[in-house]
Amino acid sequence: MSSLALINEFLGQPPNASEHGYQIDHILEFAHWFMGALFFGWSAFFVFVLIRFRRSRQPKADHAGVRSGISTHLEFSVVLIEAVLLIGFAIPLWAKRVNEFPPTQDAILVHVVGQQFNWTFHMPGPDGQFGRREIDLVTNSNPLGIDPNDPAGKDDIVVLGELHVPVNRPVIIELSSKDVIHNFCLPHMRIAADAIPGSLIPMWFKPIKAGNYEVVCGQLCGLGHYGMKGMVVVDEPAEYQTWLKERAELAGTQNAPSAAPAPGQQPPGGAPKTENPAEQPQNKPAAPPTSPSPGG
Ligand SMILES: [Cu+2]
Structure with a gap:
């Protein structure tokens, strides 16, 4: 320096x-x-x-x-x-x-969705295909409205607040918002972009140092704006694979209709609907201590 x-x-x-x-x-x-x-x-x-x-x-x-x-x-x-x-x-x-975006086959693809007042990360899972999202299907237990009838969505990984990516691989983000204008700001990665309802905003970065990096909301978006934080954890490739496998397994088990929701993981809006297998992804224990609590 x-x-x-x-x-x-x-x-x-x-x-x-x-x-x-x-x-x-x-x-x-x-x-x-x-x-x-x-x-x-x-x-x-x-x-x-x-x-x-x-x-x-x-x-x-x-x-x-x-x-x-x-x-x-x-x-x-x-x-x-x-x-x-x-x-x-x-x-x-x-x-x-x-x-000049990097080629998608080398990159980690993530859909990032902002809402008052947290970030949700959506990854395509082992099949590499994102499940279809439909705003009408959004419920407390299906925060992104993933279509339960779309086979591509069955293995999708949905995590609240904390995203893991491997070091030295480009990450391509498609950014959107469910309610008001937010701003996905990753100061350590020197990127920031507005999340605008109705728009899909592409952005990308390539992390070169493993570590935990805070995501902040860069647009005043309501009373809980100050608490709208998230975490991007840049892992060594082996750790990333472990995390991905855990997440994929959880997505698999939780998509099974018989899977009982873990206690304490229910969203504040009430009991999750169970008639819909793909509405379960949010029930996975996606809240390590670093995750932000929604609301404020
Ligand atoms: Cu915000």
């Missing part, structure tokens, strides 16, 4: 854990140093002008003003640097982030 990075630490930026994050950091660093230099430059100029053109020294106003071209050149250089930052760095990086 260069000494430039100091300013990011000073501003409370958490350490980067994604492959593209250092590019974002460089732009942030440069923009902040540049703005800092401008701030001190203009402040010094302001003080200089106050003293140099004080009334006792200039009793009579000079309407012609500055005659040298220095101020014009300075202004022009500032505009030029800002243009280079924007057109040369920020826009190309943004374009790369939104246009």
Whole structure:
């Protein structure tokens, strides 16, 4: 890390854990140093002008003003640097982030759904196919409205609050919301995007460091906004496989009609419906201590 990075630490930026994050950091660093230099430059100029053109020294106003071209050149250089930052760095990086997605066959695919006030993660399970989701099928026990008649949905993994992904594999997210506008913000991965009801927003990142990374909601979305947190756990590949297997097994057993819901796992809205086998995924014990509690 260069000494430039100091300013990011000073501003409370958490350490980067994604492959593209250092590019974002460089732009942030440069923009902040540049703005800092401008701030001190203009402040010094302001003080200089106050003293140099004080009334006792200039009793009579000079309407012609500055005659040298220095101020014009300075202004022009500032505009030029800002243009280079924007057109040369920020826009190309943004374009790369939104246009150049990694191939889906190498990536972990996750649907992330925001609602007041938690995040639900939907993974396709061993068959690699997401079950069909239908808003009319949403109940307390089927938070995403997965169609029980769709065979692709039988092995789907639905977890509340905590997502596991393997290190060094791209993760492609399809983001949506069930109620109001939220913002899926992963500060360590240097990504954030609004979750807008009625829209599917693609985003992606590649974690390069194992660890636990907090997800926050970046849009004021209601009274419980402050508590709308989640966790992305970046695992070593073996740990990830173990987690995935556990989740897949749970999805399998809990989709069986005879499976009894685990005590204490029922949503606050009342007893889950049991006539519908695929409405069970939420009953899996998906709440390790790090998961956020819904509501606030
Ligand atoms: Cu929110």
